[in-house]
Amino acid sequence: MKGKVLSAGTEGTDEGGIRSNGQESPDAAPFQYGVKVRPGPSIWIGSPMETEKIAVYAPPGIPASMVAAYIQRCLASLSEAEAALDRLDHNSLRSYGHRLKGSGGAYGIPRLTEIGSVMEEAAKRNDTAELQSQLATLEIYLNRLQTVPD
Helix, strand or coil: CCEEEEECCCCCECCCCCEEEEEEECCCCCCCCEEEEECCCCCCCCCHHHHCEEEEECCCCCCHHHHHHHHHHHHHHHHHHHHHHHCCCHHHHHHHHHHHHHHHHHHCCHHHHHHHHHHHHHHHCCCHHHHHHHHHHHHHHHHHEEECCC
């Protein structure tokens, strides 16, 4: 794959908060694990930031299958978070954001840590509009993730 690489830990940021070095890159990623954006088929219709697939490379010691299962659990838990938002259960959403904040980095997906942190703080402020925005961002982001096999 040759193309613009967006990855965690490099310079600059895009609209989605993913860091970008803005340079062309060959297949070899300049990092050992984390996320890398590449164009790909998607069911999302909208801006390029909503349709580019994000390759997720498992951190050392964690199999790619475990990262894929984590992403699926995050997707499955979205309905619970949306239900908590419907009930205006800010305490449950604070806990949800806190768990996301803690687990995202461990699986090599620091953007989930960022979203979780914003959700946790928004829930503490009872900021329902921000929580709604972050859940929508989270759903789009999770659906863009594609785990790269070991």
